[in-house]
Amino acid sequence: MKDIIYSLIENEKHYPDQIAVKHNEDVLTYRELNRYADALAYFIKDSYKPLIVYGHMSPFMIVGMIASIKAGCGYVPLDISMPEDRIKSIIKKIEPEYIWNTTETQLDLNHAHILDTNIFNEVDIPNRFESQINGSDIAYTIFTSGSTGEPKGVQIRYDSLNEFTQWMIDLNKIGENQQWLNQAPFSFDLSVMAIYPCLATGGTLNLVDKTMISKPKLLNDMLLQAKINVWVSTPSFMEMCLMLPDLSEEHYESLKEFFFCGEILPHKTAKMLLQRFPSAYIYNTYGPTEATVAVTSILITEAVINQYNPLPVGKVRPGTQLTLAENEELVISGQCVSEGYVKDEQRSKAVFKDIKQRRAYYTGDKATVNDDLWFITGRIDFQVKLNGYRMELEEIEFHLRQIDVVKEAIVVPIYKSGKVTQLQGVVVLNQSNDDNERQTLIHDIKQELKQTMPEYMIPRKIIFRDQFPLTINGKLDRKQIAEDILT
Incomplete structure (x- = not known):
């Protein structure tokens, strides 16, 4: 199995001057990445608390991650886009000894040990810092949203991270020394899918920041200049990028591989991408943060597109078992499977169990298996009851997306006194229409839904939007969509 730290040392020997991490004009070679990580690891080597890594797409955030792994304490990534109260809540729970600030902004956290890159001028850099991490040590803790409003800190062991990295390397069809694109902020575990497989194979990690996401021209320029080979993102981010008229194999001939995770990959999106990049490898993957990023995968081919709608999430990776x-x-x-939620025994006990002496996680996702392929069919907590009928919101969304004029759809339950009183469908169309046509469209959409669903499942109202908002992680922002229609 690949050991990440050993791989980085080997890459420094073989490719010392190759760029390991790049964000705009900020770059670190493999030699610099290892040297800086060794110096920071030496500085924090006696810490038993995770290192808080704070910033946004700075190559020095990667330095902090590698240093904390080498030091054996692990890290907690925090992005500048996170609300201040959430950041303070996480820091209070972690009680870190050190905070690694990669921004130029002074942090107002009343913390004694806030470190920045100036420490490299203050400490002697050792020739080599010997890694102190063991397989059972926590490599990183990523905080996800909790149903109670309090974020949950998911702890992932180093051996789990190495196992995941090896699986990704085995999936990768185009070999080492590739240019990888990472869309997700480091506080979202989708970034792990790009960071470690890239660095373990001597690649260059190209970081997409929030400015590039809001200005597609900047993203387009980066794609052309970097000659990206491997793309890692949410499906929603790809749907936004598919609006770029030139995003095709003809104009981006270097783009050979795509990995998607974090959301359902819609059939229409996969079909369009395969049409534009017919010779590329396109993977649909699935997994919760609690199971080290992803646990299933499938290579999307024309045969898969023609046979399955919705798309399967594929087959389980080695060393992992799925049951219902x-x-x-x-x-x-x-x-x-994660070690559990940091300092949260009650919520850990609710979803983490031991089954036949194996660590198990109850996902909250509904699933089925057909043709030896796994399908995610919805969320247990996305089930609602309306007029006595129990129904799945994602089933209604699926049928909305099958309508030719519909590009994307979300179904929002409307509550009154704690009870669902109606459903509203929020829709993005494949092409713009004027207001006069929309009443006709609403009628046509509802008529098509009647062909596949009972009357009680059809949304009372259909609302049109030009596009859907995304969260900072690049997922569809369901909460914002719901708030928008209620205001």
Whole structure:
């Protein structure tokens, strides 16, 4: 199995001057990445608390991650786009000894040990810092949203991270020394899918920041200049990029591989991408943060597109087992499963169990298996009851997306006194229409839904939007969509 730290040392020997991490004009070679990480690891080597890594797409955030792994304490990534109260809440829970600030902004956190890159002028850099991490040590802790409003800190062990990295390397069809694109902020575990497989194979990690996301021309320029080979993002981010008229194999001939995770990959999106990049490898993957990023994958081919709608999430990766509970809830077991939520015994006990001496996680996702392929069919908590009928919101969204004029769709339940009183469908069309046509469209959409669904499942209102907002992680922002229609 690949060991990430050993791989970085080997890459420094073989490719010392190759760029390891790049963000705009800020770059670090493999020699610089290792040297800086060794120096920071030496500085924090006696810490037993995770290193807080703060910033946004700075190559020095990667330095902090590698240093903390070498030091054996692990890290907690925090992005500048996170609300201040959330950042303070996480820091209070972690009680870090050190905070690694990669921004030029002074942090007002009343913390004694806030470090920045000036420490490299203050400490003697050792020739080589010997890694102190063990396989069972926590490599990183990523905080995800909790249903109670309090974020949950998901702890991932180093051996789980190495196992995941090896699986990604095995999936990769185009070999080492590639140009990788990372869209996700480091506080979102999708970034792990790009960071470690890239660095373990001597690649260059190209970082997409929030400015590039809001200005597609900047993203287009980066794609052309970097000659990206491997793309890692959410499906929603790809849907936004597919609006770039030149995003095709003809204009981006270097783009050979795509990995998607974090959301459902819509059939229409996959079909369009395959049409534009017919010779590329396109992977649909699935997994919760609690199971080290992803646990299943499938290579999307024309045969898969023609046979399945919705698309499967594929086959389980080695060393991992998937089973179904009585309520069709997907249960993941194996080394990939998290150690649990940091300092949160109650919520950990609710979803982490031991099954036949294997660590298991109850995902909250509903699933089924057909043709030896796994399908995610919805969320247990996306089920609502309306007029006595129990229904799945994602089933309605699926049928909306099958309508030719519909590009994307979200179904929002409207509550009154804690009870669902109606459903509203929020839709993005494939092409713009004027207001006079929209009443006709609403009628046509509802008529098409009647062909596939009972009357009680059809949204009472259909609302049109030019585009959907994305969260800072690049996912569809369901909460914002719901708030917009209620105001």
